[in-house]
């Protein structure tokens with residue numbers, strides 16, 4: 001197999017696992033960044049079939065792309081500036097996250113123009129210091145949102161926030177953000193709003209039940225990477241990145257390999273050339289040499305990863321042109337996982353997954369139990 005094989009059964013399994021953890025709270029499948037590189041529409045359909053009821057993305061374009069695919073589930077877009085084309089979003093029935101009055105006014109103006117109320121989720125900054133209204137602007141935002149709601153221009157469907165360190169439930173920020181969120185919610189109720197509440201991400205779904213509220217937003221766990229170091233919740237990795245060797249050659253000891261000759265063979269060996277490079281998501285800046293699986297054995301990448309290709313020193317393994325080389329996968333066959341790569345590079349699994357380039361074909365797999373999902377591929 002050449003490309004990124006996406007196991008939709010794994011996504012279905014992860015969705016069900018997260019849904020069970022949530023109990024009565026709803027699950028929003030986060031399919032931003034093209035479904036963390038897996039393909040937003042495919043992931044959205046699979047997640048919606050297996051228990052998710054909402055979709056979450058950042059940009060308006062991502063949300064509109066889901067609609068263009070015929071996906072009409074409730075969808076929240078949470079990273080838009082006040083000059084966004086809100087009329088198009090309202091027309092497509094997309095919920096809009098609002099962090100400040102300037103955004104709220106712009107959405108309200110567009111809603112009047114569209115002659116259709118806009119669904120908004122008011123975002124409060126409970127301590128991440130990223131999106132959302134700070135406590136000193138929150139009350140004004142609530143007051144204006146309430147006015148627009150009474151006018152019939154806006155419906156406040158949600159109040160939400162995002163955690164800074166849910167993967168460490170004992171970290172003081174978790175309790176601090178929960179307290180800040182509850183206070184912000186109480187203030188929203190005081191002005192008369194009755195919104196859906198959502199705070200939790202993947203790690204909080206799995207490990208911070210008091211953060212579940214009415215709905216939770218799952219990203220990385222949907223794709224199978226365990227979000228909490230040292231804890232396993234039974235998630236299954238969905239993506240396998242591999243390619244077939246396009247050239248194999250025997251070289252003597254002392255052969256410089258790749259740009260800069262950063263690798264020199266220390267004995268006669270076999271080199272295999274793999275047509276995946278940093279443009280395809282194979283990290284070029286690993287702290288330790290990355291490994292790949294070939295003929296059931298882990299072998300190191302030799303020298304620098306180039307834009308389009310890398311070389312593996314396979315030693316005396318009987319590797320042939322056409323042999324599959326796996327960069328990462330679920331780990332079942334001994335191949336590295338995306339989490340292994342994250343540690344070799346000094347980053348997180350999200351970074352590795354979303355780095356898989358547009359040139360890599362995504363190929364979808366689902367067994368018979370998920371045949372209804374596959375048919376729509």
Ligand SMILES: *Cc1c(COP(=O)(O)O)cnc(C)c1O
Pocket residue numbers: 030032078162200201202203217218219220221227
């Ligand atoms: C990306 C993102 C998520 C998903 O987070 P995970 O930790 O991957 O589950 C949830 N909420 C917001 C606001 C995000 O930006």
